[in-house]
Amino acid sequence: MTINIIKNLISLYKLVFINNKIYLFVSLWHIISNAVAPFITIVYFKYLLDALQFGYGLPYILKITIVMIVVNLVVTNVQIYTKSSTTLYSKWLLVPLTAMFCKKSIDMDYNCTEDQSIIQEMNRASFVLANGDNLEKYLAAVNGIFIAIIQLVFITYLATLLNPLMIIIVLAVALINAVISLKVQKKNYHIHRESLPIDRKWRYIINLATELRFAKEVRLFSLKNFVTRKGDENRAEFFSYFDKTNTNERKGLLTSTFVNILQEIGVFVILIYSVIFKGLTIGNFIVLMNGIRQFSVSFRDLFDHIVNLYTISNYVNDFFVFMNRKSELRATSKNIFIDSGSAPGKFEFINVSFHYPNDPRMILKNINLSIEPGECLVIVGENGAGKTTLVKLLMRLYDVTSGKILYNGINIQDYDYDSYMNALASVFQDFKIFAVSVHENITFKDQIEPDLYVDSLLERNNLLEKIQSLPYREKTVLSRKFESDGVELSGGQAQRLVFCRAMHKNSPVLILDEPSASLSPIAENEMYIMFSKIIKDKTTIFISHRLSSSTISDKICVLDDGEIVEYGTHSELLNKNGLYHSMYEIQSRYYKETV
Template identity: 30%
Template sequence: MEEKKKKLRYTTLQNLRYALSKWWGWDSRGLVQAFSRIPCVVLIPLMGILLPREVINCVTEGAAYGRLAVTLVIFTALLCALHMYDKYIAQGKLFAIGLKNRMNYMYLWAEKIFTTDFPNIESSSGQRKKEKALQFLYQSSAGGEAVVDCVVGICGDALGLIIYAGIVSSIHPAVLPALVLMSALIYIAGRIIKKLELGIRDESADLERKLNYLFAAPTDFAAGKDLRIYKISRWFGGLFSIYFPAMIKLCARNELWWFADDVLQGILNLLRDGACYLLLIRMVLEGSITPGDFTMYFGAVAGVSQWLNNITKQVEKINRFSVQCCEFRDFLEMPDGFVNDGKECLDTEGNRPVDITFEHVFFRYPDAEADTLRDLNFHIRAGEKLALVGLNGAGKTTCVKLMCGLYHPTGGRILINGKDMSKLSRDEYYRLFSVVFQEANFMPFTIAQNVSGAMEDMDRERVKSCLELAGLWDRVQKLPYGMDSLLNRELNEDGVELSGGERQKLLLAKALYKKAFVVILDEPTAALDPIAENELYQSYGELTEGRTSLYISHRLSSTRFCDRILFLENGRVTETGNHEALMAAKGAYAHMYEVQSHYYKKKAEGRPVV
């Protein structure tokens, strides 16, 4: 219920004002060109009913051939000019104008994804809003582009209706109200179906999201391997057979409502037109109108029906646009808690490393039922190298997400140099961190651009030294275009395909390039070979020199070169100290270490490993 209210937060007029002001801002020339089509929309059909009237009157009045010829020439020339201009705008311009608007909306949508608070994108409610917003722009008939046609169309139709209404009103005062009443019935039926359709939008958006995922998954190179080796295609088939029928059922129900609406429209149109024609025929027989007038009125009645039909259709389209526009604006206007305006800056003069305190931090994911972090307390001194270890699901990555500002605590505080993170500006905060996450995501740009995060003015020497430090330079310099080689094969045909370990090294180089105050490495060696792993340990001091660092790893031996180790269990720190102290304590850390080293010892002694 609350969701529905939110969807319709703006009225149709407010949404039209929004779309028109955006359109004016992006393409004022296109807007003027689109509106210049309105006289053609009105005059072409109007001349279509005036021409027969003039011709029949000339003939029935016995006018000279000269008058007939002049009438025909004037009308034909005018019609020809209007048609040409109309075609030029409608087919030559409107498509490009609408597409331009759609692209601009797409840009706003993508920009929001890139800049909004992380929970807005990761939570399923945020995902749903994102999908719904996409329906405003994902094809030419969607609101973002269709609004161009609708606005121009409804203005032309309204003007045409006014002129035709004047003509049919002179037949009989009851004709126009009767025509309007019937069109209103058609419109109301359409609205009822729209409401029914609205009721299943959440369900259809969810199904679309799931089906989009299923369609996208087989095109993912990485998934391609699993799909083949493990015959996952059968599982996919199973998933398709769950979601496809559900989607088809939903669409079929929707189509049935629209079919009923079409039948109703057909019957009402027939009644409306039939009654008007009967009236006109009687007037001709009574001699109150000429045969020329008859054809004009005949055309005008049909014309009014057409204008009213057009208007009801345009109103439906505009209503559809309005619902989609509300959803689009809902997504764009999702509040961001972590903002730049009015926030403080941190004193980072002299590039001193920062100190970080977690003070009674609680955290629960937006859609989760239980806290992931529970009363988490720790302090990382400026320049300290801290290791965070724990079992799967203990909350290590969540802790990183909070520390680097992707999420905010749901309870307690995180202090950076004694300042509450919520008081700091977002850009300022993100500037502090370099993070190597477990998943490697690269943009379809060159290696150098990915490492530096800059399109042009990068320090190429620095890129090279970061690649060297990360152990990737040997591989990169052998590529035909070196550090200027493009990544991502989906967009770049000759893009470079890196192995899992190489991608991890590239992430490391990227983290090193950014002169951040805190370096966070979340399982940075998971995909590295033993040589590369060893090199990373050897150079860890150099990599993190002069910075505060947090190192997460399941290989406990790798955390020995850190100053201190925190052992995380069920979202809180249960043990803390250096390796020796934790081993002496004989707690969970010591147990995990023993289990792991036992494995290596057995291997080294040549005994079978269980």
Template identity: 30%
Template sequence: MKQLKKMKSFLSISWKASPSYIILLLVNALLESARIVVNIILPKYLIDELLGNKDPQMLLILGSAIVLSNVIFKLIENIMKKQLTIGRIKLEEKMSQIMANKIMNVDFSYLENPYYLDLKERAVFAINNQLALENIIVGITNTIRDLITIISLLIILFSLSWVLVVFLLLTIGLNLWIYSSFANYQQEFFQSIIPINRKYGYYMGLGFQDKPQKDIRLYNMGQMLTQRVIEYNKDLMDEFQVFYNRLGKIEGLYNVINVLQASIAYGYVGLRVISDKFGPNISIGSFTMYVNAAINFSQTTTKLGENITLTFQMLQYLDPFMEFISLPETKEYSGNLKMEDEIKSISFKNVSFKYPGSDKYVLEDISFDIKGGEKISIVGLNGAGKTTLIKLLCRLYEPDSGEIFVNGHNIYDYEYESYMGKIAVIFQDYKLFAFTVGENISCNEGYKEDKKIMDLIEEVGLKEKIDSLPNGLDSLMGKAYDDKGIELSGGESQKIAIARALYKDAPLIILDEPTSALDPLAEAEIYEHFNTLVKGKTAIYISHRMSSSVFCDRILLIEDGKVVDYDSHANLMEKKDSLYYKLFTTQAKNYQLDIA
């Protein structure tokens, strides 16, 4: 029942992804069944006519019917083969899009949870390495084809002998039991080697990646990596040797039963031709028909079992995919309120949070308020919970207790797109993509003639750099897909990220270590224009460099996941025994800042 439920869910997803491909597969299954039955029945009448009346006109009709039917079937087969190949590729692409969309829309907490990260890897492994999607679709349609063929052949064989049919079914049942037992072992085997295969793939993949090459060569790690690949490859080969030994024995037994099955079918039908001891004599044409029917029945029933077993086996392989696809999405937790265009207030009320699978609270009973238009600096040691606090505000995580309010409403009361459209964030681990500079800033293709982009480029201090590029804003970022792409320094890339956040023109801008790759002079330049850049927006700034605090209205000091102070820079500097005073004065000495 559970497997049938999974199959129903999978077919529903496949139908939504590509209904035309599913229809094509069903039509193809019907045509293949028709071809088998036609090629069993028509030769009987031709042979009987050759050995009987030998009517030239009838021989011509029957011969032409056989030739013409096969030509038509072959023509349709070639046409269908092309269409099915195109349809399969489209379905696989659609399924990949479904998986990609799920990853982009699933609740963010799942993407930082080791269990669900492993689940995602196993889902992708099943699709890419075990071809589970393709195999399960083909398995289902082949099962339908085999069922139609078997019903047709049963009608023919029962007209000869029900005893023969029972015998064939018994031997086929034995084969199916053998095949099913091995299929279960095979499924367990491939699941068991996934950990080894992932390790092998990781170390093997390092040799093909460009970014690790500097460290690999500088520290002469090539031999160590090669040795690790060899070790895991040997582990895989040892596992596969046991697997293929068992496979060889199963296939040997399988073939013995098939030969026995065919021999008895041939023998029984042959006896019916030369003797009436087991029933009325049959003609040579009927002999040909029944032999072909018996062989095709045996082969088709065996294929049916194989296809059913394969289908359920692939369903097991697809368990991770189906589980991942069923995960709740962030939008499912959304309310219906439309977010206003202005941030009037932000309030954390007794918010506590711990990461899934952990007993330790990262944030505990956090409460503070931000007024609209304020610039707030969040300060604390590494691991204090600063970035986690921002992730909660951005609805990437949900508090374990307490509530977060924006403009007086719980943030989960807002409609998802409406809420996210009012927040611009630059995380420390921001990403730029293999799009043009203009596309990276505007996040759309229609950025041409957009003066706002160049104004922002100038404000963040990149105008001279962009003007020096051969294609300006149309220059492609990175050389991953085009050797004409540009490589920017870390500081230049971060300025692009800052321009992207400002281009969104959201009323709330959050900067999480946005200048970590900049030198102190470049950092000071960004800080100097900070008020101009964010204008009247509400801004939250996280930085290890305390100089950012000078430009902020208030500083939120977090220590061990708790708010220990929340005041202006001037007031905090009066508390000589505070963590903030210690952090600021220590960095002031390093950067020779005037803090008098």
């Protein structure tokens, strides 16, 4: 654990040095001013009482008083400035750390997003960022340790000249208090970790009541009482952990208070004895009494800061463990790049089998498939046949369990990961519209001037007229979450916007995963007519359980229970009178009845 704390400190202060060097300079003056501050009055009263006891006169008293006031004013001002500055800079450090965390979350392998142990690791890592006081306290603890060490060195030197026994007493008491505090903090950390899943459920319950995606179900099924009951149960469970923390801290505080009272009695007895029998001066009595109290405070502060460092280091460690997680998908890269704007290539699935992590069930079994450059392949099958999984492998969201997938004769695992991703554009069934402008939703860039290419995409997707009717045209924000004059597009309009996004990427490969799932037969037919125009000169993989997609296909691949059971053109598969023919006949009757 000590090694982890040191490693975390080094890692964090490297980031501080890179992002905010002035913090280190301000921290140095913060340490010096706070280390000196308690001794100004202690030293002053020693000289004041000696002056009164030995009759040094009024001029001497005025002189030392003026010096004390000036020094006190200077030190206090430095303390105030450095305190506010270190607080500000430590909060500002959250900005680059949050940026790092977000980038790492996006770069994280997709399979990690479905692994609950890694999701919990990510949640623990985000605790440092979500609770900004943790980082502030962590850096403050480091400064506090240096302050306490300087004070302890000075007081130890002073006390050993007068009465070393008191240092032994205070040191023993401080060690006892440190052990008590360490046990309390350690137990609190474990209690907190146990409560994290409950807190995640609480956020989910709040989302049920507030987020638009749940709004219809919550109202139609009158879920007010259901949500409230779940919330009450969750908070009751959460506060049981909160009560454990309070009880733990209360026991620790009572024990420490009792030990401190014993220390005060012991020190006072030794000092009175020294005054009566060993000729200790009143000035030195005051210096020792206040010095020992300060020693006790400094030692307690030292261990409190160490304990805080130890406790918060657990969260900081979680952060760096997550940040140091390696991408398995990127690790196989041989730095082969796909040129931007290159022509479509050929895909080959060779004996591909796959099962998901921690689930031995084979989802795909010995898949052999070729997709020619510029070809439109439609993959059909019932739910659970393995259609989406096959495409996840092609998109390298997962790597194959066995076999290989080639693109232009090269294993896709050998390509630079980001370069390969740039060769793919996709439209998913559960596509997302972001709470940014129309232009940013398509290009993910700020609109500085009119973009004719974006206008042409909107026109080709029958959206230009709609977008030009919006309050700020392409600059209109597509959400009311943050903008009162934002706009929510209809489902069909939003889907056409996502098609514009995929086309704007200008990738040689286009992947469409159930894009017509929520459309009526008529709207679906219009979509296919539009698709037939936009997929020219692209390799297109189309996943659907609706066979109307066959109208735009060159080849059709039929999956059943993770295996390719039929492959060919629409006409060839109908003539086989197999699974495809049966599915097509059933769906054709539905379309005739619906239309």
